[in-house]
Amino acid sequence: MNTLTINGLSLTYKNGHQAIKDISLEIGNGMFGLLGPNGAGKSSLMKTIVGLQKPRSGSIVFNGVNVSENPDYMKQNLGFLPQDFGVYPKVTAYDLLEHIALLKGIRHRAERKTQILNLLDKVNLSEFRKKEVHTFSGGMRQRFGVAQALLGNPKIIIVDEPTAGLDPEERNRFNSLLNDISKEVIVILSTHLVEDVRNLCSEMAIMDKGQVLQKGHPNELVARLENKIWSKAIDKPALDAYRDRYHIISQQLIERTLYITVYSEEPPEDFMAVNPLLEHVYFHTLTQKP
Numbered sequence: 434m435n436t437l438t439i440n441g442l443s444l445t446y447k448n449g450h451q452a453i454k455d456i457s458l459e460i461g462n463g464m465f466g467l468l469g470p471n472g473a474g475k476s477s478l479m480k481t482i483v484g485l486q487k488p489r490s491g492s493i494v495f496n497g498v499n500v501s502e503n504p505d506y507m508k509q510n511l512g513f514l515p516q517d518f519g520v521y522p523k524v525t526a527y528d529l530l531e532h533i534a535l536l537k538g539i540r541h542r543a544e545r546k547t548q549i550l551n552l553l554d555k556v557n558l559s560e561f562r563k564k565e566v567h568t569f570s571g572g573m574r575q576r577f578g579v580a581q582a583l584l585g586n587p588k589i590i591i592v593d594e595p596t597a598g599l600d601p602e603e604r605n606r607f608n609s610l611l612n613d614i615s616k617e618v619i620v621i622l623s624t625h626l627v628e629d630v631r632n633l634c635s636e637m638a639i640m641d642k643g644q645v646l647q648k649g650h651p652n653e654l655v656a657r658l659e660n661k662i663w664s665k666a667i668d669k670p671a672l673d674a675y676r677d678r679y680h681i682i683s684q685q686l687i688e689r690t691l692y693i694t695v696y697s698e699e700p701p702e703d704f705m706a707v708n709p710l711l712e713h714v715y716f717h718t719l720t721q722k723p
């Protein structure tokens with residue numbers, strides 16, 4: 434079992450912006466979802482975990498090793514799948530993996546070859562190993578990204594917004610691949626897609642404005658909202674009046690009718706009861722007054 438323990442972590446950028454505020458998390462094997470809107474601080478947290486930037490205070494301990502004091506240990510055990518690689522070189526999938534394997538310090542030629550062929554098989558790209566990576570579709574690129582992240586048998590894999598730009602079929606295939614690899618390693622998935630966290634993660638945290646506002650098991654967080662979520666179709670001009678009276682967690686136009694969803698411990702008059710979902714947990718958390 435791998436463990437990542439983050440304790441009282443804070444990070445302030447040079448311009449004085451505090452992107453991480455006193456975060457503590459305990460993460461074990463399996464998929465951990467880090468959910469939050471744009472600018473919440475997810476990337477800042479992940480970059481700090483992998484050692485790309487130093488925290489102002491607090492500690493990150495991976496398998497008993499303090500990451501700030503011993504950054505090499507994290508590097509040796511890390512697989513990182515960024516949102517986008519930017520430029521895809523005109524080299525074949527096999528050759529690019531070979532290059533990355535060398536950078537990761539896999540020196541033994543036969544071992545490199547075995548790992549690369551196994552990984553290409555795992556991500557379903559064996560038949561495309563001689564194709565140049567820049568010709569790959571979005572889904573193929575993401576699967577290639579997983580293969581490079583898995584080179585060197587990492588114990589912790591960090592994945593930043595992995596399904597952005599994938600079509601539904603590619604997204605399902607990619608998600609099931611992540612699910613398979615997360616059994617024996619820590620996979621941290623940073624995303625603003627509630628659905629991906631619901632489908633994949635056994636533990637999660639919701640971040641906003643540099644803070645962790647909520648954490649736990651998705652099903653348990655959903656269960657806490659049982660009998661507290663209500664919905665109603667309203668006339669748009671009445672929205673402000675409802676806002677004054679109720680804790681509106683989201684609003685949605687469905688076939689030109691405006692529906693509001695509210696959080697209330699007591700049944701509000703003329704509202705429909707709604708079965709809580711993880712998206713209600715997310716919106717309720719983000720709209721709670723401090």
Ligand SMILES: Nc1ncnc2c1ncn2[C@@H]1O[C@H](COP(=O)(O)OP(=O)(O)OP(=O)(O)O)[C@@H](O)[C@H]1O
Nearest residue numbers: 446448450452469470471472473474475476477478
């Ligand atoms: N190098 C930097 N210097 C100053 N401020 C920064 C820097 N990087 C990020 N920030 C700010 O820190 C906050 C958190 O940014 P971060 O990229 O961590 O959020 P995020 O949750 O990953 O968002 P996104 O999903 O848009 O990537 C934002 O307000 C951002 O503008």
